[in-house]
Amino acid sequence: MSDAALPAPATPAWTARAAGRLAGISRRSPTLAIGAAIILGFALLAVLAPLISPESPVASNPARVLQAPSAANWFGTDGNGMDVLSRVIHGSLYAFGIAIPVVIVGLLIGVPVGLWTGWTGGWPDEIVMRGSDALRVFPSIILALAVVAAAGPSLLNVVLVLGLLDAPVYARVVRAEVLSLRNGTFVEAAVAAGNPTRRILFRHILPNALRGATAQTAVRAAWAVRISATLAFLGVGIQPPTPEWGAMIRQGAEYMVTGEWWVAVFPGCALILLVLGLNMLGDGLADLLDPRRKAATR
């Protein structure tokens, strides 16, 4: 009787349900929530850049070179008289424009390679894994520097080189999961059911082998943002006056000694914040996707 007296719970609208889920996730993993919030903030900046930035990022004005932050130019102006705030905002567009394609290129190369080597084993596995060891042992920044310097400092070249350097990371985690799934019972059950190898690989193994790679994407995106900024800083990546953070820091570095700190510090802070956000998201994702890690933190 007392049950009947209770009001029937109304089915929540999908927005309310989604909000409930989000709240649940952020309670379980505040790291993930903060990381996601930071990235969402930068994504909004990137998408809305043309609307919200006060000026064009490349509008130089010789009349206001190297002016300190003020009400007119919140982040000050740089050596060309360009508005630093507008350039920092547009820089987020470049950060995403590099990080996302790098991760995609890395996944497109790394995941199939990991799947194939993990499944076949034997000499292809040996060769590919030793090759990827060699790539990993070599400092990636030096390799990237050399290749970009040789191929030319275009956005496309930077993306391709970083993506290629990133692929072994995904290949490795996918391979490890394929190795442990390969002799598992449900794969044997799939063989017993008469599945062709292709279907076993793509329908049965692959969807169960992407956990590690998924958790890696955010961390590797942070790496891509960092390395591409480093390349630009060293002068072989994206060239000024393109509003890329690394290139901006490079320009601003010259003025640090003479006291015009704002040219380098603001893009530097943006870079640090985005890399931090991506790393936090990656950590949170790893916790969420790996049941063993989750159990350990509970």
Added chain:
Amino acid sequence: MSAPVLRVEGLSKRFAAPGGGVIGAVNDVSFTLAAGETLGLVGESGSGKSTLGRCVLRLTAPSEGRVIFMGQDITSVPEARCRPLRANMQMVFQDPWAALNPRMTARDLIEEPLMLHTRLSRAERRDEATRLGLRVRLPSAMLDRYPSELSGGQQQRVCIARAIATKPALIVLDEPTSSLDLSVRAGILDLLAELKEETGAAMLFITHDLGTLRLMADRVMVMYLGRVVEQATAAEVFERPAHPYTQALMSAHLPADPAVPLARHVLRGEIPSPINLPPGCGFASRCPVAIPACRERLPPLEELAPGHRAACLRVADGGNRIPS
């Protein structure tokens, strides 16, 4: 009796032991299985039951011997040519949780064999999966769930629905109930007994549970250290076990009637290591009626009565009964 669905001749499977040496998991096993017949395969852990089941389905390649399935020698057929045959031979695994792809719904899993082996349209497959689901008593609402959202018994029902989807001639059941709770086990066994009558499929029923064996098996094959020690009808094995190992095994089974006097034969001694087996009978080290010859000569599987065969030297001199 019709032509056998499955004939196994002199099947052996050896593995390389980690520290060198050879593990003989299955040694020189022969048997036949007729349509509609259920052969119970019993033995303790490590006796080679599961390996034998896997060899029969070509999930592992046997080292020696032949497997003839529906008149076709499948021992050395390449996997690609085995695939169409798999519509006719299916398997139910011990642990349903491990045997189901966690990223596929129950419906996807049941539809998979239909998709692989029949020309049914998408809609027809859907209907057939629903029908199969109902057959194994899974309401259609359950079919849209993932394995993690189903109980152990429901997961095993999904596995069984998968196995009967293509109306196979042979189903290998590898301890299908041993990972389930007792209450759930009864339901699954009832279902399997019904399906046995209904589908007419030959079943190779691997188990170490004698109660299950009694319920399901028409004939029984007892394995010890990879060798068949006794082969007979289920009734014969339960009532007149000939091999001392079978006698000890049967004495471990509690009859449902408490008035029946119990004869317990508790075995002493150790199972020899399966690596580099001693020459004689594998059971000699634990056998209460072993004679010196048992440790030297491998007893052949000899016919005692029509359909009843045992591998024990003591059968000839009548000394095979364990005194109680």
